[in-house]
Amino acid sequence: MRLARFKTVRGRLLALLVAIALPIACLTALAALTTYRTVIAAIEVSQARAADGFAVRTRVWYRGALRSLLATGTVIASTSGGDADCAVSGRALLQQVQGYRAFHVLTNAGRACAVSLDPGLTVADLVAASARLKSLPPVKVWGGAELAQIRYDYVTLAERRYLAIYTRNPDPATVLQEALLLVDPQLLDQVFDLGEAGEGMKVALISSGGTVVTSRNSTKSDEDAWLPREEVVPPGQIRWEAPSRTGGMRTYAAQLVAEPDLYVIASFDEAPARAARVQFLVLLFAPLLTLLLLCIVYLRAIDRHCVVWLRGIEATARARSTHPNARAVIAEDMPADIRSVAEAFNTMVDEQEVRQRRLQTALDDNRFLVRELHHRVKNSLQVVQSYIGLTKRDYRDEARLALADAECRVHVLSAAYRFTLADGEMQPVRVDLFIEDVVAMIDNLIRRRDQWVSSRLETEATLSVDRIIPLGFLVVDVASRMLRTTPGVSLTIIVRDVDASTIAITLEADREIAPSEPPKIFAGLVAQIEAVQVEPAEGRRLGSWHVRHNV
Known part of the structure; x- marks a missing residue:
């Protein structure tokens, strides 16, 4: 057998x-x-x-x-x-x-x-x-x-x-x-x-x-x-x-x-x-009943002297996810070999807790350093943005527009870090809140007086900071090129859910716009977002991209 x-x-x-x-x-x-x-x-x-x-x-x-x-x-x-x-x-x-x-x-x-x-x-x-x-x-x-x-x-x-x-x-x-x-x-x-x-x-x-x-x-x-x-x-x-x-x-x-x-x-x-x-x-039937009684006694002995202790160790191991201080029970009537297993389990748990505390301490230190680093980056970006804004006052025409475009892009970086560190920990950024902030900055920095910029946000999807930053750059790039070349135009940025794991980002103008060739960096931004262009720039539409967010 x-x-x-x-x-x-x-x-x-x-x-x-x-x-x-x-x-x-x-x-x-x-x-x-x-x-x-x-x-x-x-x-x-x-x-x-x-x-x-x-x-x-x-x-x-x-x-x-x-x-x-x-x-x-x-x-x-x-x-x-x-x-x-x-x-x-x-x-x-x-x-x-x-x-x-x-x-x-x-x-x-x-x-x-x-x-x-x-x-x-x-x-x-x-x-x-x-x-x-x-x-x-x-x-x-x-x-x-x-x-x-x-x-x-x-x-x-x-x-x-x-x-x-x-x-x-x-x-x-x-x-x-x-x-x-x-x-x-x-x-x-x-x-x-x-x-x-x-x-x-x-x-x-x-x-x-x-x-x-x-x-x-x-x-x-x-x-x-x-x-x-x-x-x-x-x-x-x-x-x-x-x-x-x-x-x-x-x-x-x-x-x-x-x-x-x-x-x-x-x-x-x-x-x-x-x-x-x-x-x-x-x-x-007397021997058969005797064998049956022996089987019952044998099974009870197995349950009482073996299985119950093994199940106790198993239950303790499973309970550690909710009760970190759980330990395997050690009793005087435990068999010696199972007692040895229980003691080894408890020793392993103690050593694991020591390692976890050390790792948690190191992780807390790393998180603190990362937060400090990102705060330094965010503060540095705000300093750069403020410096560009001050410098922009001394220039006119194309130079002023170029500095405004640069200030807007720096703001994308600054906003992304501000949202991802809003609760003190790095976390995904809500797309609608981020795009709304970027649209407000485009409206303040790039838009002329005869132009209009608005948004229609119908999603609650989130993206990591590594993908939300190039998404902001993509929106700023398309909007900047259109606003700089088309006087009196109105721009609408639309973000909506396609399905449970995909959002669509579309930029539309209030009139037909002659398409312009995007810069070489634009393809890199699309690849970094992992976006797929579903509609090219044609007529009123400046482009539409699908982005998966549950990846």
Whole structure:
């Protein structure tokens, strides 16, 4: 990063902080996202394994019940006693194993034995249940040796639901041909024990068609309300999200137990996912907020310990134009390097003031000398003008006119210095006041009795003394040549504004005047004024010049 692109100290320090904090923020966000995805994947795997675990436990329970049925049925079928002995042995067996409610055994000799602990169950009910289960296809073997042809299902007899384990042996030489065991579904509660991890989870053993055989964490009122709206018989192990029968979205995991009818389905609420999202937000925003807080603290530290002192020095430097005695503040809590800059600034200001005082003293002395010099020049010019005026009395005709012309020109010099030093300082001279004074002197010194000289001044422009003097000479030269050669003429000197930076100087007579060739010095006067002649001497007009005054 090129910090030179940033023009301020604060900008460069902030850019450096962003250059450090931005990669950290990106890595933090990446770590939080990775953690979130890992947790979500772990939750999904855990949910799928939960359904698989319940299915395995259900299979183990069924396999154990099957082994009990085969062992008991074989013993009963091998006993040569009558129906009374069968009933006694069978009843003792059912009473010994809690949850076993009835069984029906058929031997290869055609002898049947049926025992039930529930009064509502009759032998005919057991025979009918065996016949129905016999007509259904057996389940596939889960693994290991095939004990017999098996059917796991449920039956509803005498308005009660029972888990049914049915087995038959197609070999006619086998003593036990058929056996049916009916079990109370509550016996599976220990298989579906959810433990502490069961909060927010519902588990059920489902038969095809969506019939709940047994369930946990559900009440009678909502026994099947949490099941998916559309039944999905799992081909194996699956996990999906779907709307429940009540309309809310839930997560489901299912595992087939006994193909094709029985499967275990588990439903999970959003608590683990919400916790994962909260954890993700905490992992994401806690470091980001920490970085933001660090940036804010860093910026405040920059402002308090750096920028504020620099701005104070800057404000002092700018305030010196109106407050010459301003100094940079030096405080105890200033950083050492900025304190050194402030002290160096104050030292520089002190030295500058010393130099300024010396320069001001020298300037005042020079101004005094210049004023004195110009006063001497003005006084000398007045002496010369007075001497010429006294000498003029001793001459007549051309000599007197020549001395009057010279006296008028000396007056131009004297008037220019008088106006420029009117307030004790050299300053520009107002053109209208100067021309009015020159016109009055021409009227007094050069004009004859039958001639008239007037002015029309419509400007407030100013010119420096170096340009106003040749302007006066130009007016005197033109007026003198015309008045000396044209008896009875009236002359008007017009000065007006052309625009904001230009004035026009025009000399007019009351009659047409034959133009005369100006002296060689006239071109020098025009160049010194920086004037441009816009109209030549022709007819009544003796010439017109434009002079720029804001230069």
